[in-house]
Amino acid sequence: MTIIYMFLFFLYGLIFGSFFNVVGLRIPKKESIVHPPSHCTICDRRLTIKDLVPVFSYVFLKGKCRGCGTKIHWVYPVMELVTGLLFTFAYYQLGFTLELAVALLFISLLVIITVSDIAYMLIPDKILVFFLIPLIVLRVFVPLSPWWDSIIGAFVGFGVLFLIAVVSKGGMGGGDIKLFFVIGLVLGSIPTLLTLFLASIIGTVVGIISLRRTKQGRKTPIPFGPSIALAAIVSYFYGEMLVDWYVNLFF
Ligand SMILES: [Zn+2]
Structure with a gap:
């Protein structure tokens, strides 16, 4: 059972990590965290599901925007992965407390x-x-x-x-x-x-x-x-x- 929960916490961490990237980038610029939907800041291309899968999209797209080919900063996938790992580790250490x-x-x-x-x-x-x-x-x-x-x-x-x-x-x-x-x-x-x-x-x-x-x-x-x-x-x-x-x- 613990393994299943660890896997779930990892998934939650990846998804939350992706959201934290948005929050961390938009709040200091006083932008809304929901509007506009995620887009490339260079070519404005709106991101689809294919671009938004944490970590995997980055690997799949070889770290480049599908519209304009601009390099996506490595910080994003790293923070997603780190959040996933830390959420998993926290659950593993502390359980449901x-x-x-x-x-x-x-x-x-x-x-x-x-x-x-x-x-x-x-x-x-x-x-x-x-x-x-x-x-x-x-x-x-x-x-x-x-x-x-x-x-x-x-x-x-x-x-x-x-x-x-x-x-x-x-x-x-x-x-x-x-x-x-x-x-x-x-x-x-x-x-x-x-x-x-x-x-x-x-x-x-x-x-x-x-x-x-x-x-x-x-x-x-x-x-x-x-x-x-x-x-x-x-x-x-x-x-x-x-x-x-x-x-x-x-x-
Ligand atoms: Zn672009």
């Missing part, structure tokens, strides 16, 4: 902000607030232990990022700061600090790789959101384990 709802919402939020941060260097407030409200309600019913660690986490996340922003004079975007408030609420204080630590490492690695690839020097800014998202997912599922392991190295 209320915490699964927290995990699915958290994953959804992180996928959407990854898309919009890659596309526009922007994490929209609308998205943060949309997910913040149900996450607060859920954390009342499935609290961390102790329950107030959610509140501490939210303020630690927000506070530390705010300090970094002040010290680095704008090296940290406002969206990143607010995102860390939501992360703190979901994860609690220690895993939130772990998220920041991991995100810095991932961000540095990404920075070095893209510097080498573009050779444009330091001037092209790199969105920090995707690194935060990846770090937050790792902390959510393995934070406690990683912190225990690290502490045991010394004591």
Whole structure:
């Protein structure tokens, strides 16, 4: 039975991932997420069922629009696949629990902000607030232990990022700061600090790789959101384990 449900969660993840691409691309531009229907942004060709099957369409079309041959960004199929895998993994780890709802919402939020941060260097407030409200309600019913660690986490996340922003004079975007408030609420204080630590490492690695690839020097800014998202997912599922392991190295 578990296998069947895992397969279903994978399918849901693919479909939701495809929808999250649309949300992440349209909300920052203040466009409706339902109108107009999906179309090629270059030639305006309306996409049909054949173009809209998550991941498969991309492979089948060899990553090109059927109308004008414009390359489709690899981020779309990757985010679909990632959402599918993360939904499956969340179900596998948590089963049908209320915490699964927290995990699915958290994953959804992180996928959407990854898309919009890659596309526009922007994490929209609308998205943060949309997910913040149900996450607060859920954390009342499935609290961390102790329950107030959610509140501490939210303020630690927000506070530390705010300090970094002040010290680095704008090296940290406002969206990143607010995102860390939501992360703190979901994860609690220690895993939130772990998220920041991991995100810095991932961000540095990404920075070095893209510097080498573009050779444009330091001037092209790199969105920090995707690194935060990846770090937050790792902390959510393995934070406690990683912190225990690290502490045991010394004591
Ligand atoms: Zn086109």
